[in-house]
Amino acid sequence: MDGISERKKNILRIVVDEYIQSALPVSSKAITQKHLKDVSSATVRSELSALEEMGYLIQFHTSGGRIPSPEAYKLYIDELMERSALTPEQVRYVKDTFDTRVSRAESIVKSVADVISELTDYTSVALSDPSAEKVKNVGLFPCGKTALLLLVTDLRILKDSFIPLPEGMPEEELARISTILQSVFGGRRMDRVREAEAEAMQAFTAYKETCREVLDALFAYTSRKDVVLSGGNKSIRRAEYRDVEKVEEFLSLVESKERIGELLAQEESEIQIRVQIGGEGVPSDCSVVTASYSAGGRQLGTYGVVGPVRMDYAKVVSVLESVGEILEKVIKNG
Amino acid sequence: MDGISERKKNILRIVVDEYIQSALPVSSKAITQKHLKDVSSATVRSELSALEEMGYLIQFHTSGGRIPSPEAYKLYIDELMERSALTPEQVRYVKDTFDTRVSRAESIVKSVADVISELTDYTSVALSDPSAEKVKNVGLFPCGKTALLLLVTDLRILKDSFIPLPEGMPEEELARISTILQSVFGGRRMDRVREAEAEAMQAFTAYKETCREVLDALFAYTSRKDVVLSGGNKSIRRAEYRDVEKVEEFLSLVESKERIGELLAQEESEIQIRVQIGGEGVPSDCSVVTASYSAGGRQLGTYGVVGPVRMDYAKVVSVLESVGEILEKVIKNG
DNA sequence: GTTGGCACTCTTTTCCTTTAAGTGCTAAAA
DNA sequence: TTTTAGCACTTAAAGGAAAAGAGTGCCAAC
Numbered sequence: 001m002d003g004i005s006e007r008k009k010n011i012l013r014i015v016v017d018e019y020i021q022s023a024l025p026v027s028s029k030a031i032t033q034k035h036l037k038d039v040s041s042a043t044v045r046s047e048l049s050a051l052e053e054m055g056y057l058i059q060f061h062t063s064g065g066r067i068p069s070p071e072a073y074k075l076y077i078d079e080l081m082e083r084s085a086l087t088p089e090q091v092r093y094v095k096d097t098f099d100t101r102v103s104r105a106e107s108i109v110k111s112v113a114d115v116i117s118e119l120t121d122y123t124s125v126a127l128s129d130p131s132a133e134k135v136k137n138v139g140l141f142p143c144g145k146t147a148l149l150l151l152v153t154d155l156r157i158l159k160d161s162f163i164p165l166p167e168g169m170p171e172e173e174l175a176r177i178s179t180i181l182q183s184v185f186g187g188r189r190m191d192r193v194r195e196a197e198a199e200a201m202q203a204f205t206a207y208k209e210t211c212r213e214v215l216d217a218l219f220a221y222t223s224r225k226d227v228v229l230s231g232g233n234k235s236i237r238r239a240e241y242r243d244v245e246k247v248e249e250f251l252s253l254v255e256s257k258e259r260i261g262e263l264l265a266q267e268e269s270e271i272q273i274r275v276q277i278g279g280e281g282v283p284s285d286c287s288v289v290t291a292s293y294s295a296g297g298r299q300l301g302t303y304g305v306v307g308p309v310r311m312d313y314a315k316v317v318s319v320l321e322s323v324g325e326i327l328e329k330v331i332k333n334g
Numbered sequence: 335m336d337g338i339s340e341r342k343k344n345i346l347r348i349v350v351d352e353y354i355q356s357a358l359p360v361s362s363k364a365i366t367q368k369h370l371k372d373v374s375s376a377t378v379r380s381e382l383s384a385l386e387e388m389g390y391l392i393q394f395h396t397s398g399g400r401i402p403s404p405e406a407y408k409l410y411i412d413e414l415m416e417r418s419a420l421t422p423e424q425v426r427y428v429k430d431t432f433d434t435r436v437s438r439a440e441s442i443v444k445s446v447a448d449v450i451s452e453l454t455d456y457t458s459v460a461l462s463d464p465s466a467e468k469v470k471n472v473g474l475f476p477c478g479k480t481a482l483l484l485l486v487t488d489l490r491i492l493k494d495s496f497i498p499l500p501e502g503m504p505e506e507e508l509a510r511i512s513t514i515l516q517s518v519f520g521g522r523r524m525d526r527v528r529e530a531e532a533e534a535m536q537a538f539t540a541y542k543e544t545c546r547e548v549l550d551a552l553f554a555y556t557s558r559k560d561v562v563l564s565g566g567n568k569s570i571r572r573a574e575y576r577d578v579e580k581v582e583e584f585l586s587l588v589e590s591k592e593r594i595g596e597l598l599a600q601e602e603s604e605i606q607i608r609v610q611i612g613g614e615g616v617p618s619d620c621s622v623v624t625a626s627y628s629a630g631g632r633q634l635g636t637y638g639v640v641g642p643v644r645m646d647y648a649k650v651v652s653v654l655e656s657v658g659e660i661l662e663k664v665i666k667n668g
Numbered sequence: 669g670t671t672g673g674c675a676c677t678c679t680t681t682t683c684c685t686t687t688a689a690g691t692g693c694t695a696a697a698a
Numbered sequence: 699t700t701t702t703a704g705c706a707c708t709t710a711a712a713g714g715a716a717a718a719g720a721g722t723g724c725c726a727a728c
Contacts, residue, residue, distance in 0.1 A: 027721055040671050045722065062677050063721040105482060105494045136478055143471045143486050148439060150484075152477050158494065160439045233567060233585055242578055244571075251567055361690055374702050379691065396708045397690040671728070681718070688711080697702070 004054065011036070011047050012056055013080040016068045020312050023239040025065030070277045073287075073313065077275055081314040086322045090119060094326050107157045109301045110228050112293075112327060117231030119319045122307040123254060126228040127264035128157065130221065131191035132299040138185050138218065139178030147174055149217050153190065155300065155331075159221045163213055173207060177214065180204060190222045227257040227264070240285060240308040249283045254306060263288050264302040273317055277309050287311050291320040295328040338388065345370070345381050346390055347414040350402045354646050357574070359399030404611040407621075407647065411609055415648040420656045424453060428660050441491045443635050444562050446627075446661060451565030453653045456641040457588060460562040461598035462491065464555065465525035466633040472519050472552065473512030481508055483551050487524065489634065489665075493555045497547055507541060511548065514538060524556045561591040561598070574619060574642040583617045588640060597622050598636040607651055611643050621645050625654040629662040 004012075014035045018026045028041040028048055036044060048066055051057045056072040059065075068076070086094070094115050101111040109128035117124035133153035140147040146162045165174075180203045184196050197215060204211040232254060241247045253259055263281060277287045289311070290304035303323075305316045338346075348369045352360045362378040370378060382400055385391045390406040393399075402410070420428070428449050435445040443462035451458035467487035475482040480496045499508075518534045519527055531549060538545040566588060575581045587593055597615060606626045612618045623645070624638035637657075639650045 025721095029721075041721095042671055042673095042723095043669080046670090049723080059722085061679070061721095062723080063679070063719085065721065103496045105496050137476065139475065141471070141473065141475050141484055148484070148486065148492070150475055150482070152482065156496075158482070160492070162437045162439050162490075233570070233589075236567070236570060236581060236585070237578075244576055247570060251570070255567075359690095363690075375690095376692095376702055376704095377700080380701090383692080393691085395690095395710070396692080397688085397710070399690065669728105671726100673725090673727105675722105675724090677720105677722080679718100679720085682716085684713100684715085686711105686713075689709090691706105691708080693706085694704090695702100696704100698700080 008047055008051055009075075009080060011044060012051055012068075012072060013076065015048075015051075015057065015066065016072055016076045016080065019067050020310055023310060025060070025067050027065040030065075070309070073277055073309070074275070077313050077317065081317070083314060083318045083321070085318070086119070091322070091326065094119075094323060095330065098327070098330050102156055105156065105158050107226075107228070108155050109157065109226070110230070112301065112303060112323065113228045113230040116303055116305065116319060116323055117234065119323070120305055120312075120316050121231075121234055122305045122311065122316065123232055123235045124230045125254070125260050125264065125304045125306055126230075127261055127302045128155075128226045128228060129265070129299065129301065130157065130224065130226075131189070133157065133190045135185050135188050135190065135193065138181045140174045140181070140214070142171055142174050149214055151218065151221055159224075161217050163210065163217060166207065166210060169207060169210070177204065177207075177211060181214070181218075185218070193222045194219055225261060225265075227261050229254065229260075235307055238308055240310060246285055250286060250306075253283055253286060260304075260306075264290055264304055273320060275313070285309055289313065289316050289320065291324055293324045293327055295331045300327060300331060342381055342385055343409075343414060345378060346385055346402075346406060347410065349382075349385075349391065349400065350406060350410045350414065353401050354644055357644060359394070359401050361399040364399075404643070407611055407643070408609065411647050411651065415651070417648060417652045417655070419652065420453070425656070425660065428453075428657055429664070432661070432664050436490055439490065439492050441560075441562070442489050442661075443491065443560070444564070446635065446637060446657065447562045447564040450637055450639065450653060450657055451568065453657070454639055454646075454650050455565075455568055456639045456645065456650065457566055457569045458564045459588070459594050459598065459638045459640055460564075461595055461636045461638075462489075462560045462562065463599070463633065463635065464491065464558065464560075465523070467491065467524045469519050469522050469524065469527065472515045474508045474515070474548070476505055476508050483548055485552065485555055493558075495551050497544065497551060500541065500544060503541060503544070511538065511541070511545060515548070515552075519552070527556045528553055559595060559599075561595050563588065563594075569641055572642055574644060580619055584620060584640075584642075587617055587620060594638075594640075598624055598638055607654060609647070619643055623647065623650050623654065625658055627658045627661055629665045634661060634665060 011031065014031055015026045018030065028044040031044050032039060032041045048057060052059060052066060056069055056075065057066040058069050097111055097115050102108060109126050113124045113126040130153065133155050135151065136154050137152045139150055140163070141150055143162070146164050149161050149163055151159050180200065184200045184203060185193055188196065200215060201211070235241060235250055236247055241250060259281060263276070272292045274290045275287065276282050278284045282288055285308055286306060287309045288304050288306050290302055292302045293300040303320065345365065348365055349360045352364065362375040362382055365378050366373060366375045382391060386393060386400060390403055390409065391400040392403050431445055431449050436442060441462070443460050447458045447460040464487065467489050469485065470488050471486040473484055474497070475484055477496070480498050483495050483497050485493050514534065514537045518530050518537060522530065534549060569575060569584055570581055575584060593615060597610070608624045609621065610616050611621045616622055619642055620640060621643045622638050622640050624636055626636045627634040637654065
């Protein structure tokens, strides 16, 4: 026995569903009229007051209906809510996005964040930590008096910066350096790139200074964790943010890449869903649902949805799970 | 004679300044107390009502002070406001940003937009039209089973996409194609790239199919106008957008790249400032200040600031002009 | 255990009054 | 002719009481 009857659970689910949808406190009458037509409002009322007693519901004033507590949301997420699969069109949309984005060499992390925001209608955030990626190709692309340093990892995240070249450096030299870079660093995990510094420097025979610069730029990539945001102003349209102060609070969270980074930087199992409602670095009226994606033992980034506590968790969790599965497949086949 | 006395102009300037700062209707009393201590409020009052008669001021109700009309803003921008130069720190900030961004190969258009938004504290938009840019370097970068098509223009806008390669294609072939691409297209204006299609196809001797794909991807770049946004949620914090509907209106403008593109896609002289207040594709409560930058006869993009009608035009115009000058210098020396 | 009924509580709405701000006008002063 | 002081007038904003509305809690009956 869980201490909480099936009927109570059902009623709690109704309350949460209803409140998520309407943003209004839920009354016993509304429940009996819309969902539980076979019992009277008085019955529901007694159940509601029991649920309040147990800490699942909150009542601001005696005539104001009830809203779910954070505990209710947790229970809702764990047991009550009904997940829904993506529609075939949505699945197609996700795959198409990945395909076209990847061929246009856009960061896959950004693409995933965009897709999540698009499907959930909430602000999404993502943390791309390059440590676990593998260097696929690295080299210099000639560009007049400068060269473009390129690094392509197996996640297809592409980074680049211009390196000034000394006067009169022959073009073959660039190719030589590229070959060395590729043979020394190719296939390495990003967090192991630095270890090959000595080896690389030894292989460089001329233009050591330029090579030094190249290495420095390259090393800078390997540790650059990137926080990506998508759909930033979707949240502003939500009911809880009619209040300017709340918007401020939300924006200050979302705009601070450090704080978002901290929220995301954790865990790393399979598609792992984690929900933080208020507290611990999250403003009281915000909720963060994060998911860590990985495939073949490699992290594919941590993604999250940020929004008000009254969030459509069923939708968000469904989307996060589905997108994760699709991404895994895409990565494995790519 | 302009039909409008110096004193009227002065008073109008005070009203606009005051209203821009406070967002509150300006009263005759406030004017005499803060600025015109040598005349009485009654005098100012008669001037104000004359200015209202002339269409420069608007009064919502008889006891509510007055606010500037769009015509007043126009006059203010043309004659009344005092421009201010950037502080030395700001100038340094702009230059530094350009320097580091360019060496990190970020789009200069995005950098300019960021700088403008940062300095003005408004949402900024930019339209990068590649037509007038010149191809600096173009080529393929080997990347396993695919190749990365890279295009660097003199504005350092870098575009790239992955091209799948046929099985067993030798690496030298990539270099060959790159050389051809560079010699055929290098130095061309972007809008002239297409014209060399036949010449390029003729030069390709093998792997014609892949070459075709490369050309298609390349041509796609040449026409891709890009709308860039920066500081999107700065505007939401402004006084006029306490109202959710207004925010909606603003966001729907800002989020629609087409509409922004239309607003920006015009003119092309020197640093050309243009102001649109309401009307013609701009929501009634929005104002757009655009500036077209060019150096040495070449367009460097069109930039704009989007915000409420009550905008700090003096600041915005000053920033747009100053940033334009700095950008010109940077481009000429680069 | 469930239900109908009803009193009770608290918010929301409405309407009215008061207050405050600012103007418009006029007659006098400069 | 322009400026000023004074005062009546207008209107929004602020305050407050009363009425309405929504929901609950509880009790007695089923």
